[in-house]
């Protein structure tokens with residue numbers, strides 16, 4: 001069973017490293033570096049955290065023209081030590097295929113798993129229909145993006161645990177489902193609308209969960225992580 005991925009959404013490198021140093025030295029972690037920490041610190045944060053022995057998910061959610069995404073993904077691949085990275089599926093088939101091509105042209109030949117964001121876990125049904133002007137259900141939009149992602153070389157998607165069961169039916173068995181929007185109790189919380197518990201994510205078939213504030217804003221970070229890990233791994 002995989003480790004919960006901790007979203008290191010901190011405003012400084014110092015705070016991120018302080019957080020990591022609270023864990024026992026031999027505790028191997030899987031951490032997500034998102035826009036906030038990456039834009040603050042630059043690429044050096046990748047080697048700094050991987051030198052502590054942790055696995056890294058670089059979550060920059062690229063969404064641009066295919067040529068730009070391909071070149072950016074090549075640079076990401078050259079950074080090394082990254083296991084997972086993201087694009088928005090809404091960028092379309094050519095952009096997804098370009099992201100794959102960019103990742104696959106590393107000198108090291110290192111394989112990075114490419115994940116496509118389907119509908120952000122903050123997106124609610126009304127927003128989909130009234131702002132994005134996409135008719136139909138969130139589920140249908142997520143499934144459409146999951147199939148588009150698979151057909152164009154992505155290794156998996158980021159989706160709410162509410163959609164994972166259906167994605168697993170619609171895609172092949174190796175296609176990954178990575179689930180943020182995890183809370184200890186079900187139901188919308190702050191900006192997250194499509195929320196599930198660690199147990200529901202597991203039961204519905206998620207391959208990984210991503211957890212930020214329930215750990216980083218807990219009084220005892222390590223205890224919160226251990227509880228979520230226990231509930232996720234069952």
Ligand SMILES: O=c1ccn([C@@H]2O[C@H](COP(=O)(O)O)[C@@H](O)[C@H]2O)c(=O)[nH]1
Pocket residue numbers: 007009034117119120121122158159180181182192210211212213214
């Ligand atoms: O659909 C998505 C895609 C990415 N995220 C990211 O996951 C974490 C979740 O943080 P919480 O504090 O547990 O809400 C955060 O880094 C997001 O950028 C997501 O939430 N939903």
